[in-house]
Amino acid sequence: MSTRDGYEPGTPCWVDLMSPDVDASTGFYRDLFGWDAEDQHDDEGLRIYTTFLRDGKVVAGLGGQPPEMDGAPPVWNTYVATEDVDETTAKVEKAGGSVMMPPMDVMDQGRMAIYSDPSGVVISVWQAGQHRGAEVCNEPGAWSWNELMTRDIDRALAFYTDVFGWSYESMDMPMGAYHVIAGGDEGGRGGLMAMPPGMPDMVPNHWAVYFMVDDADATTARVSELGGQVVQGPDDAPGVGRLATLHDSMGGSFMILQPAPRQ
Structure with a gap:
């Protein structure tokens, strides 16, 4: 199994699931794909994100749904690699898309934003910091x-x-x-x-x-x-x-x- 350490700009680089029940989703995908799960916590000990791993390599992520999505089913999100989130955001607006979440830093892991394209489809971007994207892809279980x-x-x-x-x-x-x-x-x-x-x-x-x-x-x-x-x-x-x-x-x-x- 080879390990990736980055993605070219414009390439899908990460997927994560937003779920109303993180524990239930963790159990389902762990049992289906044989993944392990590692929780990340804030300074108060609250779980803020879960990373899925296959044979010790990062493959996907999982987070809780925000309150405005209450009642909606889980959604898998696609992230595209970019070298400059702010520049990409300007391009989205010029091309007729909408900014759902403006550029923000995710601690030292990277920088991200969430958009909707002109037909309302959600697409996210990731500017890598410590987190470079999925370490394994295009292999069974990933x-x-x-x-x-x-x-x-x-x-x-x-x-x-x-x-x-x-x-x-x-x-x-x-x-x-x-x-x-x-x-x-x-x-x-x-x-x-x-x-x-x-x-x-x-x-x-x-x-x-x-x-x-x-x-x-x-x-x-x-x-x-x-x-x-x-x-x-x-x-x-x-x-x-x-x-x-x-x-x-x-x-x-x-x-x-x-x-x-x-x-």
């Missing part, structure tokens, strides 16, 4: 992909290009055109696609987070055993692998991917 699904794909493509300088390699897929973010060291930095026709209106535009697994069917069965829900799949995606859409025991949505064998 985060592996980020995917935007939106009802305004043309505006989204332009927005993320203006903010992060993304370019795209587009391909035809059964569900429509798929736009892979060019660059990165694993065949792309993520993907964007139009919301498939017939998707219920209750499904919002969103960034989906994928975790890699060795066996999608076994992982899906385990989700059910742990009180989660199978939303779709597992299904085979030619040339990609076997994937499923799942809900954790608190209703938070995530994806799993068993990669297709390399030719």
